[in-house]
Amino acid sequence: MIPTSVEILSKNAGALRVASVNVNGIRAAYRKNMADWVAARDVDILCLQEVRAPDKVLRELIGEGWHILHAEAKDKGRAGVAVLSRVEPVAVRENIGDEYFADSGRWVEADFEVNGETFTVVSCYVHSGELGTQKQEDKYRFLQRMTDYLPALAAEKDHVLVVGDLNVVHTEKDIKNWKPNHNKRAGVMDEEIAYFDGFFSSVGYKDVARELAGDVQGPYTWWSYRGQAFDNDAGWRIDYHMATPSLASKAIKSHVDRASGYDLRFSDHAPLVVDYQF
Template sequence: MVIPTSVEILSKDAGALRVASVNVNGIRAAYKRNMADWIAARDVDILCLQEVRAPDKILRELIGEGWHILHAEAKDKGRAGVAVLSRTEPVAVREHIGEDYFAESGRWVEADFEVNGEIFTVVSAYVHSGELGTQKQEDKYRFLQRMNVRLVELKNEKDHVLVVGDLNVVHTQKDIKNWKPNHNKRAGVMDEEIAYFDGFFGPEIGYKDVARELAGDVQGPYTWWSFRGQAFDNDAGWRIDYHMATPALAGKAIKSHVDRASAYDLRFSDHAPLVVDYQF
């Protein structure tokens, strides 16, 4: 199962806001693999999805009642798509990263919520996976460069900012099981990509890697394992799903958990949900 069995993990303190992010690898396929059971059990306040890969009508039918849904479809059918699902209604929304080139790419949505009189902005992001030597990789670098700009804008404009999603880059050797065979040989593990994350989490832009700060200096915990071969069984994973928070918000994070399935055939996606509680 994907649902944790620990009462400590499942329980939510009074006043805590639970935010979960997961690349569903196609919402229709994920629901066929019982994603709805995971949602029902996890008591999430804000759920961010990537790779929805379905029309808005289908997403709303699957999710059902009780959610406010912000969904940016990709122009290319069956590709990308990001969403922010929330139990309370946002006070404002924006449907792309602010550059016309990416306006219909289905890779970035922003929702503003009011929490205790402050504006809390949540972004669901899906960075290109990339492919070395192709336009896909050039688009990835262009998107990461645009993130440099937007992250600073949001940090300056909002009280709290949280960017979550499948960002498709491992930041350090701790974030991938097989560093040496992949480093500077495969998209997602290139020094040029990693340099952007040094900036995101460095003093100039100043966001915090919430899951890493809570986990400490340990290997993983990974959030993605290939469906191919024995990657999942051998825990040969990558940590490419993030909660990136402005410092004051990061200080409110009290627990983080990767909802890794107990067996290969029980996953609803090749990514596992990353769930973090923020105590307001």
């Protein structure tokens, strides 16, 4: 899981390194040596999704040296998002502003001061959804709330970065097997994709990893534990850094920390790490 390339690991002076990963349960991830990855990656802000543990457990596992903002889900063992930072945020908010999602553990915001400007970081976990069920309806409601809320957030702050497991592939480049999944599975439905068309056009945010990678297949961030998905790189790109344009222009390096082998994974997601040069 830990990259070995000096080019990937090195960080420029003045760069802010932000990483996001769905840990698929923080306790399980730490049993699989997530701590080694954290120690090696020199991350300034670490955003987690699917923490699925009480706040006390998260703090014990992460250890000292971090300021921790953690929004637990009401349902034990479900969801949970966190923003971990080396410097203390100046303000925090623990939900997306819709009472329906207030205790869902899917959205948390932290404001930081960087060079005299406000830099807001959001750790977000969009519902995976399930076609024909309330889970899918909740997913659409959450995506609509994001559509309504993100422009206002951008208008209030100097820089905004929304990261996390957003559970939708935006284009055919973001999934290995497009045709068997398109409009057949949650996460690959045109109605879901339309929200992302909006995020990256009328709402005004930028898809940082895509802009840095260019018009290529992937790089994917999630692979099913089933079958040979990981070995065949049959993945989905569903983890994002969505940034306001001024911040996106500062992104200089992006990397998906895909494990070198199936047995070395600490989650079914790989961390997405981006350096922003201030």
